[in-house]
Amino acid sequence: MKPQMTTHHSLAGLRSTLRRLAHRAGLPVELRYRLALSATRVAAGELAAGRPVLLEAVPPQPDGRAEGRGEGRLTVRLHLPHAPRRPSLDGLPLPAERLPGPAAVWRLPAPALEEPPPGDDPPGLVELLEEELSAAVSRMDALAEDHQRLKHELAETNSGVLALYVQLEERDEQLRQAHGRILRQLEDALRPPPVRVPGVEMAVHYEPAEKHAPTGGDLYDWFVLPDGTVHITVVDALGHGLTSTRSALNVTHAVRTLALEGHPVESIVARTDEVLATFDHDLMATVQLVRIDPASGELVLANGSHPPALLVREDGETSLLEVRGRGIGFPLPGSERLLRDRLGPGDLLVLYTDGLTESRRDPREGEQRLARVARRHRHRPIEEIPAAIAEEMHTVILHPDDTVALTVRRVPG
Structure with missing residues (x-):
């Protein structure tokens, strides 16, 4: 197989020459039809315009010399001598190298074959196409x-x-x-269950600010003292999550210990701050203490920066039980005085944390709404009242916070 240069005026002639050339060079069938498709795509525009193209083939040589291109490589150059611009070589089935001027070259690995003996007819174009197919x-x-x-x-x-x-x-x-x-x-x-004592019934509802963090700084505690009175503590420690829970637990445990030791209720807020200040320097919490005599209904309340309790009389009259004072970790902690009142049969006491009334950022408006809501729900079963109050108070929440709603109702007994 010798180097050859042919001129072509049609795509059919170009394809036929390329197929026979590739067959004689021993190219694999897939390389053969990829070469034919690629050269046809490069030359199609020129031939359609009536301009001829030149096909140059430098075959591999049997003695290892491939005319400057090395052994075992078939070099095919396609020249477009009359093309007004360089042809596009992008996306060809067989990538081509670009030569100076309007031309393309393919260098393909191929065995160096001897010239076919005289009289040995090469396969026809149909046979080559059938082989490719x-x-x-x-x-x-x-x-x-x-x-x-x-x-x-x-x-x-x-x-x-x-x-x-x-x-x-x-x-x-x-x-x-x-x-x-x-x-x-x-x-x-x-959160301990309600205390069961004759004369009063109690219930509580707790709602965390975030559902995936069900603990927070809002806690409560209730228990019966040796003299038969019921003690209730409501705490709101600064912050959220486990850290505030720990702080609130410290407060409730300290208050319970001091109350059971017999400390006067008016001194417990200040005494709690004194006890906890030695090991929890960052603790800040509001606290409210309530004592109720189940037999007489006598009520005593001490407060340290906590929201006021709400008293709803059996006939629907409401009043806020406000006592000035400063909470745990505040300057000069303690309740300034004790508030005394009396629960009559059917009277409802509502204790809560600020998450109940400050969901709309206006505590006073929240307290007024709480009075109206508690009045409407005061005759429901006690275990339903705290959740019903919280649900109605939280129809709009602009400032989510942990919430405790605790209710105590005096009953004849």
Whole structure:
């Protein structure tokens, strides 16, 4: 096979020459039809305009000399001598190198074949096309088989992923249930159930500012003193989350200890600050203390910077039980005085933290709304009242905060 230069005026002639040339050079069938497609695409514009193109082929040589291009390489150059501009070589089935001027070159690995003996007729164009078509069909069949295999593998993978997803969902549900049990146990430990004593009935509702963080700085405590009176503590420690919970627990535990030791109720707020200041320097909390005699209904209230309690009489009359004082961690902590009143049969006492009345950033407006809401719900079963009050107070929340709503009602007994 010798170097050759041919001139072409039609795409059919160019394709035929390229196919025979590639066959004689021993190119694989796929490279052969890629070369024919690429050269046709480069030359199509020129031939359609009636301008000829030149095809130059430098074949590999049997003695290892390929006329400057090295052994085992077929070099095909396509010249467009009359083209007004360089041809586009982007996106060709077989990438080409650009030469100076309007031309393209392909350098293809090929065996160095001897010249065919005289009388050995090369295959015809139809045979070459049939060979390329057969190779393309085989390639398509192989791709279809690979596609089917990949679909099967993907189906198996999807089945495995689905099974894993189901397992993860089941595991996630188990973790959610375990988390819920732990949170309920934690809430039970932090929030004691209502005290059961003749003469009064009590209920409480707690609502965290964030549902995923069910603990906060709003806590309460209630217990019966040795003399039979009921003691109630409501605390609102600064902040949210576990840190504020710890601070509020410190306050409730200190108050309980001091109350059971017999300290006067008017001194407990200041004494609590004194006790806790030695190991919790950052603690700041409002606190409200209430003592109720179930037999007589006598009520005593001390306050340290906490919102006022609400008293709803059986006939619907309401009043705020306000006592000046400063909370734990405040300057000069303590209740300035004790407020004394009396619960009659059917009277309802509402104790709460500021998350109940300050959801709209106006405490006074919140206190007025609370009075109207509590008046409407005062005759409901006691266990329903705190949640009903909180739900109606929180129809609009501009400033979410932890909320405690605690109710005590005097009953004949």
